[in-house]
Amino acid sequence: MKLLIATRNRHKAEEILQIFNVPGLEVVTALDFSDLPDVEEDKDTFEGNAIKKAVAMAKNSGLWAMADDSGLEVDALGGEPGVYSARFAGEPVDYDANNAKLLIALAGVENRTARFRCVVALSDPDGNVKTVEAKCEGLIDFYPKGDQGFGYDPLFIPEGKTQTFAELPPEEKHAISHRGRALQKAHEQWADTLRSLTLGP
Ligand code: IMP
Numbered sequence: 001m002k003l004l005i006a007t008r009n010r011h012k013a014e015e016i017l018q019i020f021n022v023p024g025l026e027v028v029t030a031l032d033f034s035d036l037p038d039v040e041e042d043k044d045t046f047e048g049n050a051i052k053k054a055v056a057m058a059k060n061s062g063l064w065a066m067a068d069d070s071g072l073e074v075d076a077l078g079g080e081p082g083v084y085s086a087r088f089a090g091e092p093v094d095y096d097a098n099n100a101k102l103l104i105a106l107a108g109v110e111n112r113t114a115r116f117r118c119v120v121a122l123s124d125p126d127g128n129v130k131t132v133e134a135k136c137e138g139l140i141d142f143y144p145k146g147d148q149g150f151g152y153d154p155l156f157i158p159e160g161k162t163q164t165f166a167e168l169p170p171e172e173k174h175a176i177s178h179r180g181r182a183l184q185k186a187h188e189q190w191a192d193t194l195r196s197l198t199l200g201p
Contacts, residue, residue, distance in 0.1 A: 001197045005029040006039075006057035006067035011150035012179075016068065019174045019183045024198035028063075036060055044083060046071065046119040051129050054121035062125050064197055066186070070118040070178060072152050074102070074140060076111045085152070095151050099144055102155060112139040116156065118178035120186050122193070132189055134181035149173060 003025055005016050013029040020027065030036050039056045041049040046069040053067035071085030081088040081098075089097035106112065116136045123129040137159045144154035146166030153165035158176055165173050174180035187194070 002026045002028050002063050003194075003197055004033075004057055004061050004063040004065040006053045006065045008038075012068055012070075015170075015174065015179055016066075016183065018170060019180050020066075020187070022187070022194045022198065025194060030057060033061065041069065041083070041086075046083060046117055047121075047131055047133070049083060050119040050121035050131060051123075054123035055127045055129055058123035058125050058129075059127055064122065064124055066120060066122045068118055068120050068179060068182070070116060072114055072116055072156070074106070074114040076109045076113075077105055099152060099155050102140065102152065103143070106140055112141075114138055114140050114156065116152075116178035118182040120179075120182045122186065122190060130190070132182050132185040134178050134185060136176060136178040136181065 005013055005027060007013050007016070008030045010031065013031055017027065017029070036057055037060055039053045041053070043049045043052055050067045050069035053069065054065045057067065058065035071082050073079045073082050086093050089101040115138065117133070119131050119133045121129050121131045139157045141155050141157055141164055145164045146154050148168065148170060149166045156165050157163065158165060161168065165177070
C-alpha cells in the first residue's frame with residue numbers, strides 16, 4: 001500500500017520526503033496525481049485543516065493519506081498569522097509579500113517571539129484519522145537572511161541558533177523544525193500502523 005502525502009505545496013512535499021523515511025513504504029505526493037480535489041483550508045485550527053486535507057485525499061484516492069497543516073504564530077500580533085500564514089498578504093500565495101507584511105507589522109516592536117506550529121494528520125481510506133502536533137520556538141529577525149527553505153524561513157531564528165532557518169542547511173532545519181519534530185513523533189507513535197502499510201498490496 002502506498003502512502004499519499006496530501007499536499008500540492010512543492011516545498012512542503014520536498015521537506016516531508018526528505019524527513020519522512022519508513023523502510024519499505026512507498027510514498028507519493030498529491031503532485032503525482034492530476035485528479036485529486038483541491039481542499040479548501042477553511043478551518044480555524046491547524047488540526048481542523050490537517051484532518052480535512054488528510055481525510056479528503058484518502059477518501060478520493062483510496063490510499064492512506066498524511067497531511068501537514070502549519071503556520072507561524074507571532075506573539076506581538078496575538079498569534080497571527082496562524083492558520084492564515086500562507087495567505088497573510090492575500091492571494092495568490094506570495095512568500096516575499098508575506099515577509100514584507102510581517103516586517104511592517106513588527107516595525108518598532110521589541111517583542112519578536114514567535115513559533116512555528118505543525119499538525120500532521122494520518123487518515124485511512126475510510127477517513128479514520130489521527131494527529132500529532134509539534135512546535136518550534138524562535139524570534140522574528142529584523143530583515144530577511146538566507147536563501148534556503150521557503151515561506152517565513154528568511155525571518156525565523158529558531159531558539160538556540162543565531163541564523164535563520166533559511167541560512168541553516170536543510171538537515172539542521174529538519175532536526176529542530178515544527179515539521180521535523182511532528183514527523184518524528186508520527187514515526188514513533190504510528191510505527192505499527194506504518195509498518196503494516198509496508199506489508200499491504
Ligand atoms: P499551509 O499549511 O499549506 O496552510 O501553509 C502553511 C504556511 O505557513 C506556508 O505557506 C508558509 O507561509 C508557512 N510555513 C509553514 N511551515 C513553514 C516552514 O517550515 N518555513 C517557513 N514557512 C512555513
